[in-house]
Amino acid sequence: MAYNWEEISVREVVLLEKIRIQNVRSLKDTGDVPLSPITLLVGENSSGKSTFLRTFPLLRQSISKRTDGPILWAGDVDDYVDFGSFDETVTNDGSTDMTFSFSFEATTSRKYIMRSPNGRMARQEFPFPMDIGALPDHITYSITISRAGMREHVSKLHVTYNNATFTFNLSPQHKRPNVIVDGSYDYPLSQKEDARAPIYFPVSRIFEYDLPNITRTFNELFSLLGGDDKARAEYQQEDDEDDFALDYDYRRVVTICQMIGVCLLTGLSWDEIQAHAIFKGKEDKDPFLTIIIRKLGNFSSGKRSDALASCKLAGFRAVLPYIEDYLSAYFRQVHYIAPLRATAERYYRLRNLSIDEVDYQGKNLAMFLNGLTRSKLQSFQSWTRKYFGFEIDVKRDGGHISVQVALTNGNGFINISDTGFGYSQILPIITQLWVLSTSIRRPVGEATPLVIAIEQPELHLHPALQAKLANAFRASIELAKKNHCNLQLLIETHSETIVNFFGRAIARKIMSPKDVSVVLFEKKREQNQTEVRISQYDEAGYLQNWPLGFFAPEE
Numbered sequence: 220m221a222y223n224w225e226e227i228s229v230r231e232v233v234l235l236e237k238i239r240i241q242n243v244r245s246l247k248d249t250g251d252v253p254l255s256p257i258t259l260l261v262g263e264n265s266s267g268k269s270t271f272l273r274t275f276p277l278l279r280q281s282i283s284k285r286t287d288g289p290i291l292w293a294g295d296v297d298d299y300v301d302f303g304s305f306d307e308t309v310t311n312d313g314s315t316d317m318t319f320s321f322s323f324e325a326t327t328s329r330k331y332i333m334r335s336p337n338g339r340m341a342r343q344e345f346p347f348p349m350d351i352g353a354l355p356d357h358i359t360y361s362i363t364i365s366r367a368g369m370r371e372h373v374s375k376l377h378v379t380y381n382n383a384t385f386t387f388n389l390s391p392q393h394k395r396p397n398v399i400v401d402g403s404y405d406y407p408l409s410q411k412e413d414a415r416a417p418i419y420f421p422v423s424r425i426f427e428y429d430l431p432n433i434t435r436t437f438n439e440l441f442s443l444l445g446g447d448d449k450a451r452a453e454y455q456q457e458d459d460e461d462d463f464a465l466d467y468d469y470r471r472v473v474t475i476c477q478m479i480g481v482c483l484l485t486g487l488s489w490d491e492i493q494a495h496a497i498f499k500g501k502e503d504k505d506p507f508l509t510i511i512i513r514k515l516g517n518f519s520s521g522k523r524s525d526a527l528a529s530c531k532l533a534g535f536r537a538v539l540p541y542i543e544d545y546l547s548a549y550f551r552q553v554h555y556i557a558p559l560r561a562t563a564e565r566y567y568r569l570r571n572l573s574i575d576e577v578d579y580q581g582k583n584l585a586m587f588l589n590g591l592t593r594s595k596l597q598s599f600q601s602w603t604r605k606y607f608g609f610e611i612d613v614k615r616d617g618g619h620i621s622v623q624v625a626l627t628n629g630n631g632f633i634n635i636s637d638t639g640f641g642y643s644q645i646l647p648i649i650t651q652l653w654v655l656s657t658s659i660r661r662p663v664g665e666a667t668p669l670v671i672a673i674e675q676p677e678l679h680l681h682p683a684l685q686a687k688l689a690n691a692f693r694a695s696i697e698l699a700k701k702n703h704c705n706l707q708l709l710i711e712t713h714s715e716t717i718v719n720f721f722g723r724a725i726a727r728k729i730m731s732p733k734d735v736s737v738v739l740f741e742k743k744r745e746q747n748q749t750e751v752r753i754s755q756y757d758e759a760g761y762l763q764n765w766p767l768g769f770f771a772p773e774e
Contacts, residue, residue, distance in 0.1 A: 480534020581647030726760030
C-alpha cells in the first residue's frame with residue numbers, strides 16, 4: 220500500500236535573541252541588538268531609544284489587526300503607537316525601504332503521519348534520524364518593506380535557517396521575482412498557473428505578503444528525478460517494489476523532497492541522509508523513499524547539489540509557517556506602558572466591564588483591579604507590600620469605585636489622588652509585572668515569551684522607589700520562570716539609580732551578567748543618525764564599553 224507523508228512539528232522556542240532595525244527614523248542600522256531577560260535602553264533625548272522600543276508595540280498592532288499593508292503605522296485610539304506614515308518613518312537620507320530582522324533559536328521535535336490512499340491515518344516515526352530534533356535551529360528572519368507609488372509592500376524576505384539561506388526578491392523593480400538558495404541557486408517564482416497543481420507557500424500569517432508559487436522549480440526537480448513514463452517503466456523493471464514504482468507521481472516527489480530538505484536544514488549531510496535511508500532495516504523503510512535516494516546518489520556532484528538545493532527550498536516551504544507562527548505569537552504578546560501614564564482620579568464610574576489587560580496608559584487600572592477576585596487582590600497586595608511598602612485596595616461606593624493606598628507604616632487607606640503623582644505613575648507598571656509573572660500559567664515547554672516594553676518607568680519617582688522598582692523587575696523575571704513563563708522586559712530609562720541597581724545585584728551574585736544587557740544610543744548630530752553600542756555588566760557588576768561621564772558630563 221502506498222502512503223503520502225504529512226509533517227507535524229512541535230516547537231519549543233525561547234526568547235527572541237536579537238533584533239536589527241535598518242532605515243527607521245534616525246536608526247540607520249542598529250546592527251544585531253541582543254535582547255536579555257532585562258534589556259535597558261539608555262541615551263540622550265532624541266537619540267532613537269523610543270523609536271527602538273516602540274517598534275515592539277508597532278509590530279503588535281500591525282499583526283493583531285487586518286491591515287492594508289505590512290505595517291499599521293497609526294491606528295485607532297486603542298492602538299499603542301503612532302509612527303505617522305511610511306514617509307515619516309523611513310530614514311531621511313534618500314532611503315526607499317526599511318528592514319526588520321529577528322533572530323531566535325528553536326528546538327524542534329518532528330513526528331510524521333502516514334496517510335493511506337483511502338484517507339485513514341497511521342502514526343509512524345519519520346524514517347530519518349530523530350535525534351535531529353534535539354538540536355537547536357538558529358533562525359534569522361528579515362523583512363524589507365518598500366513603497367511603489369502609493370502602496371507599501373514587502374520587497375524582500377531573507378531567512379537564514381542554520382547554515383542555509385533563502386532570499387526572496389519580490390520588488391517590482393526586479394524583472395522577475397525569484398528565490399536564491401544559499402547565495403548560489405537562483406530559482407524563478409512562477410506568476411502563472413501550471414498544468415499541474417501549482418506549489419504555493421502557505422499564505423503569510425504576518426506582514427500581509429504572499430510568496431508566488433514555486434511550481435517551476437518542482438517541475439524541473441521532477442524531471443531531474445526521472446518523473447516521466449520512461450523512468451517509471453525503468454524503475455518498474457529494476458525494483459522489486461513494483462507497486463511503489465507505479466506510484467512515482469508528482470506529489471510524491473514533492474513530499475519526499477520536502478522530507479529530505481527538512482533534514483538538510485537541520486544540519487544532516489547528504490551522506491548521513493543517504494546512509495540512514497538506504498541501510499536502515501528493510502521493515503522500517505519506505506520503498507518509494509529508497510527510489511528517490513538511489514536516484515540522487517547516482518547524480519554527478521554538481522547535478523546532485525542543484526537537486527538538494529531544490530529539496531532545501533521544499534523543506535523551507537514546510538518550516539516557514541512555524542517561523543511566522545512564532546513571530547506572530549511573540550509580538551501578539553507584547554505589552555506596552557507609555558511614559559505619560561494616566562493621572563489618578565478620585566472616583567471612577569463603575570461599569571460591568573471585564574478587563575483582561577491594563578492599557579498602555581493605565582486608564583482602565585481601576586476597572587482591572589475591581590475585577591480581581593478577593594484572593595487575587597490579596598496576592599497583589601502581598602506583592603506590593605513586599606517590594607514597595609504599600610498596599611492597594613478598591614473601595615466601592617454606589618455606582619463608583621476608588622483606588623485606595625495604604626503605606627505599611629501608615630494609618631490606613633487613603634484615596635490615591637491624595638498620595639502624590641508618583642503612585643499613579645508606578646501602579647500601571649507594577650500591576651502589569653504582577654499579572655504577567657503570576658497569573659499566567661503555562662504547560663512546561665510552551666516557551667513563547669511575554670514582553671513588557673516600558674518607557675521611563677522612573678518618572679516622578681524618588682530614587683529609593685526607583686531602586687525598589689528595579690528590584691521588582693528582577694523578581695518578576697524569577698517569579699515568571701517559576702510559573703513556567705518566560706518574561707522579557709525592555710526598559711527605556713534615564714535613571715542612574717536603575718542602571719546602578721543591576722550592577723550591584725550582579726556584584727552580589729543575586730543576578731547573572733547574562734540576565735541584563737544595556738543598549739546605548741548615541742546621536743551623531745552631523746549625520747542625524749544614531750550609533751548603537753552594546754554594554755554588558757561584568758562579573759563584578761561594572762559596565763563594559765561604557766562612555767566616561769555618561770550620567771555626569773564634564774564641563
